[in-house]
Amino acid sequence: MPDNTHVSSHLRALEAESLFILREVVAERDRPLLLYSIGKDSAVLLHLARKAFHPAPPPFPLLHIDTTWKFREMIEFRDRYVRQELGLELIVHTNTEAHAQGVSPFTHGSKTYTDLMKTEALKQALDAYRCDAAFGGARRDEEKSRAKERIVSVRDRHHRWDPKRQRPEVWNLFNTQLGPGESLRVFPLSNWTELDVWQYIHLEQIPIVSLYLAKRRPVVERDGVLLMVDDDRMPLRPGETPAMKMVRFRTLGCYPLTGAIESSAGTLPAIIAELQQATVSERQGRVIDFDRSGSMEEKKKDGYF
Amino acid sequence: MPQDLLRLLTCGSVDDGKSTLIGRLLYDSQLIYSDQLAAIESASKGLAFDPSLLTDGLKAEREQGITIDVAYRYFATAKRAFIIADTPGHEQYTRNMVTGASTCDLAILLVDARHGIRTQTRRHSAIATLLGIKHLVLAVNKMDLVDFSAAVYDDICAEFGEFAAKLTVADVQCVPIAALPGDNLVHRGTRMPWYQGSTLMHLLETVHVTSGRNTIDLRLPVQLVCRPDQDFRGYQGSIRSGTVRVGDDVVVLPSRVRSRVKDLVTFDGPLQDATSPAAVTVVLEDDVDVSRGDVIVHAKNQPRVTQEIEAMVVWMSPAPFVAGSRHHVKHLATTLTARVDRIEYRLNIDDLRRADADRLQLNEIGRCRLVLDRPIACDPYERNRATGAFIVIDRLTSDTVGAGMIIDRLPETARRLEALAQPGDRTSTHVVRHRSAVTDQERQSRVGQRALTMWFTGLSGSGKSSIAAVVERRLFEMGHLCTTLDGDNLRFGLNRDLAFSKDDRRENIRRIAEVARLFNDAGLIVLVPVISPFADDRERAREVIGADRFIEIWVDTPLEVCEARDAKGLYRKARAGEIPEFTGVSSPYEAPSAPAIRVHTDDRSPEACAEIVLAHVGALRVSPPGL
Ligand SMILES: Nc1nc2c(ncn2[C@@H]2O[C@H](COP(=O)(O)OP(=O)(O)O)[C@@H](O)[C@H]2O)c(=O)[nH]1
Numbered sequence: 001m002p003d004n005t006h007v008s009s010h011l012r013a014l015e016a017e018s019l020f021i022l023r024e025v026v027a028e029r030d031r032p033l034l035l036y037s038i039g040k041d042s043a044v045l046l047h048l049a050r051k052a053f054h055p056a057p058p059p060f061p062l063l064h065i066d067t068t069w070k071f072r073e074m075i076e077f078r079d080r081y082v083r084q085e086l087g088l089e090l091i092v093h094t095n096t097e098a099h100a101q102g103v104s105p106f107t108h109g110s111k112t113y114t115d116l117m118k119t120e121a122l123k124q125a126l127d128a129y130r131c132d133a134a135f136g137g138a139r140r141d142e143e144k145s146r147a148k149e150r151i152v153s154v155r156d157r158h159h160r161w162d163p164k165r166q167r168p169e170v171w172n173l174f175n176t177q178l179g180p181g182e183s184l185r186v187f188p189l190s191n192w193t194e195l196d197v198w199q200y201i202h203l204e205q206i207p208i209v210s211l212y213l214a215k216r217r218p219v220v221e222r223d224g225v226l227l228m229v230d231d232d233r234m235p236l237r238p239g240e241t242p243a244m245k246m247v248r249f250r251t252l253g254c255y256p257l258t259g260a261i262e263s264s265a266g267t268l269p270a271i272i273a274e275l276q277q278a279t280v281s282e283r284q285g286r287v288i289d290f291d292r293s294g295s296m297e298e299k300k301k302d303g304y305f
Numbered sequence: 306m307p308q309d310l311l312r313l314l315t316c317g318s319v320d321d322g323k324s325t326l327i328g329r330l331l332y333d334s335q336l337i338y339s340d341q342l343a344a345i346e347s348a349s350k351g352l353a354f355d356p357s358l359l360t361d362g363l364k365a366e367r368e369q370g371i372t373i374d375v376a377y378r379y380f381a382t383a384k385r386a387f388i389i390a391d392t393p394g395h396e397q398y399t400r401n402m403v404t405g406a407s408t409c410d411l412a413i414l415l416v417d418a419r420h421g422i423r424t425q426t427r428r429h430s431a432i433a434t435l436l437g438i439k440h441l442v443l444a445v446n447k448m449d450l451v452d453f454s455a456a457v458y459d460d461i462c463a464e465f466g467e468f469a470a471k472l473t474v475a476d477v478q479c480v481p482i483a484a485l486p487g488d489n490l491v492h493r494g495t496r497m498p499w500y501q502g503s504t505l506m507h508l509l510e511t512v513h514v515t516s517g518r519n520t521i522d523l524r525l526p527v528q529l530v531c532r533p534d535q536d537f538r539g540y541q542g543s544i545r546s547g548t549v550r551v552g553d554d555v556v557v558l559p560s561r562v563r564s565r566v567k568d569l570v571t572f573d574g575p576l577q578d579a580t581s582p583a584a585v586t587v588v589l590e591d592d593v594d595v596s597r598g599d600v601i602v603h604a605k606n607q608p609r610v611t612q613e614i615e616a617m618v619v620w621m622s623p624a625p626f627v628a629g630s631r632h633h634v635k636h637l638a639t640t641l642t643a644r645v646d647r648i649e650y651r652l653n654i655d656d657l658r659r660a661d662a663d664r665l666q667l668n669e670i671g672r673c674r675l676v677l678d679r680p681i682a683c684d685p686y687e688r689n690r691a692t693g694a695f696i697v698i699d700r701l702t703s704d705t706v707g708a709g710m711i712i713d714r715l716p717e718t719a720r721r722l723e724a725l726a727q728p729g730d731r732t733s734t735h736v737v738r739h740r741s742a743v744t745d746q747e748r749q750s751r752v753g754q755r756a757l758t759m760w761f762t763g764l765s766g767s768g769k770s771s772i773a774a775v776v777e778r779r780l781f782e783m784g785h786l787c788t789t790l791d792g793d794n795l796r797f798g799l800n801r802d803l804a805f806s807k808d809d810r811r812e813n814i815r816r817i818a819e820v821a822r823l824f825n826d827a828g829l830i831v832l833v834p835v836i837s838p839f840a841d842d843r844e845r846a847r848e849v850i851g852a853d854r855f856i857e858i859w860v861d862t863p864l865e866v867c868e869a870r871d872a873k874g875l876y877r878k879a880r881a882g883e884i885p886e887f888t889g890v891s892s893p894y895e896a897p898s899a900p901a902i903r904v905h906t907d908d909r910s911p912e913a914c915a916e917i918v919l920a921h922v923g924a925l926r927v928s929p930p931g932l
Contacts, residue, residue, distance in 0.1 A: 009308060009309050009310075010308065010309055010310045010386050012583070013309075013310050013582060014310075015584075016543060016582040016583055016584045017582070019543070019584035020528070020543045020582075020584055023528040023529050023541055023542070023543075023584070024528055024638070026529065027528050027529050027597055027638070050572060051571070051572040051573075051584075052541075052584065053529075053531065053541070054570070054571065054572040054586065055531065055533050055537060055539070055570060055586075056531050056532075056533035057533075140377045140379070141378075141379045147376040147377055147378065148374050148375065148376045148377075163374070166374065167704055167705045168400050168401070168403070168404040168621055168705050168708070169375075169404055169705075170403060170404050170407045170694075170696055170705065170708040171407045171408060171690070171691070171694045171696075171708075172408070173635050173636075173694065173695065173696045175635065175696060175698055175703070175704075175705045177633070177640075177698060177703035178703060179702070179703055190377070191377070191379070191388055193379045193381070193386075195381070196386075
């Protein structure tokens, strides 16, 4: 049994805040959707969406941007849990044009790849759905530029974020009004920390992809990052041979861009214990943030989630 | 594991060391991740380690060398989880501070020990207080640059104390710190042995977080109506204050439709009760018409429903806020249109003075009156931060341009009382008493309450009127009809021909007692906060009103305390001989020998005293006929 006597008041307060945000935006916007990345934050967000509208199902579809380079296990989990078990409406979108041109993280580098397969694909999907409010699982503790982002954040017609023109967000009186072409990104988990997320997953027994738990997996070490060889599309460099190592992932994305950490934490309590001693932040495993200082901010200005 | 959550605000002028302080708190509580540190070290470009870089978020801002917005930081200790709202010290960014303060329980005000209290410090404390923050911590930083001098620190605290006394803030603490080296943040250090108080972290970990929250009044605004099928109809919303239970009698506002709570539905199963801030789905027993924006409250504890509000507004747009203009207003789950009826004054936040104004400019704060296109259910912000707050939205740009806090309306003005006053008349000798055709009993059961007079006696400044005001409000909210006969107010009208000689005081009391009796006869509960210093006068009042209806309440505040408070400056004048026959100074106060209730106000708020009074008075409800 998880020990919930201590954590509950603080986690319940965070939970209540998130439910409030979900309901408020659904009440005030016409075409919301939930950006579902299959990761742990999405798992919590989806769980909260199920709670917020119960006994009705979440009144919006889920959107998954499939770059075609996700871990195989993520796709399996998505189809089994979200589609079959929960029976929720799921939109899967890929930038097929870029995909047909053979854009991959190995051939085009992480910047171009991310621009086309993630940012561009996301904009295409949001436009196609005529989405006016997209829920995302981003947290303010993840990264410095997120710390200043509003919970309900306005994007212009090109999906761009302007950090200098953010609306003041006073109390929890969220202003969801929009001008023509504008849309919202909404972050119900803004005030959660990574530790909160794990404790909540544990407390609520939320299903997650098992890549988060340590297991022996085939990895190569490249530029100081442990990459898992998830399929045979990964070109190995001279001298690289996959070795089996006890690893887990703190964050999940495209396998060629996601670093594993060596760990023996095979259960949620072990992850939580490890996290409490952690000295490396979770995004370190994410190659995308590394390019240069402030790079997440640049991406968000361009329309990255 | 942290047990609860404290939301706090940090504010200071540029370069007072705010970023350093926050960086230090995170660093010393060992939550800074090594790769973030690496990024900072590369940004510091070989300079000495600077914790402030941990918190300066956006590149655009770093380029300007200044933090320009609100950023949120998270850390946790074994005792508590913390959310820090980091707001800038730059002059024109009142709006950011208001944004940060709106959700916080505590504010850290940072000052540079070399500069002491500055205009900005006063401004920040005033805004924090205005936004309802109950705990202020003055952190006197850079003590290393003043040789850790106790004298410097004491002077700053004393100066701040003087200013803080003007604010209505519950709790003010001071701590001397050096953020860069870390003294008195998490670790005490050895360089300020003269300081015996808590470290900053200890204060943050132990401050009582719930003291600013309203746990009494149930306020549940409906966000969504949930209708998954024909058989289910639930109202989804977060409990913003108070507790709701299955079986509670509730009223839906503003329509005032009544019903009862049938079920509290959640994903995790049904609940018997739920408390703020829980998000629930309420099912009512009756098939009533409820929609988004309605507020569910207890039938016996209702907020005000009104279309006109008085509020303090913080203006956040470059285009001024002017009388006559129209805006959207979002209050709880409703957005409506409001017209600015008038701007009463602008509050000069630096010295808390009022200035005449017909508009509010960017970053100005003022009191105004708004007329709404529909009624809303609201409480004064001071009592309830959720139901007393609103935002103003520009109708064209959709931007959030203002933040408002609803206040209690002023008591009726002296002018109005004067209009009622008539010159005194001689007692006629040809008068015969008529019996009423309706008995007291009948009247009581019609209004559903016992009509009593609560007679509050005590020195000037003892707290009679404040306590009576709270009692009146509480009784009213419980569904009672009541009124207050305030000694001071009556002297504007009914008793304006009277002075303060013993005879005039006696006549004053007699008239008040007669009026109280008439009101009691009519079925009203009457509250009388009046000094009434003489025992025989009070005895006569008891006779006039009737011993069974007269409840003598002694507000027993010692003279020294009243004199120290001296809210109206009367004791000072009395001591200076400017007011003759002043009770306690130049005229005696005869303490009641057997009051029904004796309230010691010492360290209690008027609310707490009011609770004592209400508890002693007991049930006042009388079943109306037919129930
Ligand atoms: N000597 C000394 N310098 C400090 C202390 N705290 C901050 N500073 C310095 O004061 C300057 C302004 O600090 P910063 O945190 O950037 O101020 P902010 O503008 O309020 O965020 C920096 O150069 C800090 O290193 C302190 O306790 N002692």
